[in-house]
Amino acid sequence: MKKLILIVLPLMVMFSAFAEGELTKAEKKMLSKHMKSSVKALSKSVKGLSDAQVNFKPDANSWSIKECVYHLALSEDNLWGWMQGLMATPANPEKRSLIKMTNEQLMAAVGSRDHKVKTGEAFEPVKAKWNNLQEALDYLKGKRAEHAGFIKNATSDMHNHVAEQSPVGPIDAFQIIVLLSAHTDRHRKQLEEVKTVAGYPAM
Secondary structure (H helix, E strand, O other): OOHHHHHHHHHHHHHHHHHOOOOOOOHHHHHHHHHHHHHHHHHHHOOOOHHHHOOOOOOOOOOHHHHHHHHHHHHHHHHHHHHHHHOOOOHHHHHHHOOOOOOHHHHHHHHOOOOOOOHHHOOOOOOOOOOHHHHHHHHHHHHHHHHHHHHOOOOOOOOOOOOOOOOOOEEEHHHHHHHHHHHHHHHHHHHHHOOOOOOOEEE
16 A cells, blocks of 8 residues: 555656646747757857858858847847746646647647748847847847846746647747747757858958
8 A cells, every 4th residue: 555655656646737837847948948958059159150140141142140140139028028928828728738749749840940030020030129139149248148047946837838829839838938948959050051151251
């Protein structure tokens, strides 16, 4: 009987956490770590680039490296604001069955450059409020550190707040931040592609 109790009690705790939508330690650790590492990789990709390099555009319809960073800095605010807006609405756990993507699948799908998606107006680089790439990058790094810290210590019921509409289908509030972090990888890959285009300045 004692052994049975020792087995059942942890299962009860796990079920309670799932039912209430609480984030697990593993989820928080995974996401906060990725949020930091994705920005660190971005910083490494743009380090030491000249003005000519960051302003180079492969063609009239493509973004420059600077515009990619502007887009990411804008997205940090907009996607975080989306999550906060969702969390301000009543929880809707009955909508969880609509979610089809795991956190891992979502991260892989958003981080991939296989499918191109036109961004929304609020995310366009022309909306940037920064004077140069470094200002935008510094802003992004500051916000990302703040947001990663929030996720690391989060106690909110983020799984039971579900957005039915998103570029990847229904997702919960936690997955919005998974999307945010993977989105950084997506555009880091994009700016690395710019470096391979014919005519990209050597310095």
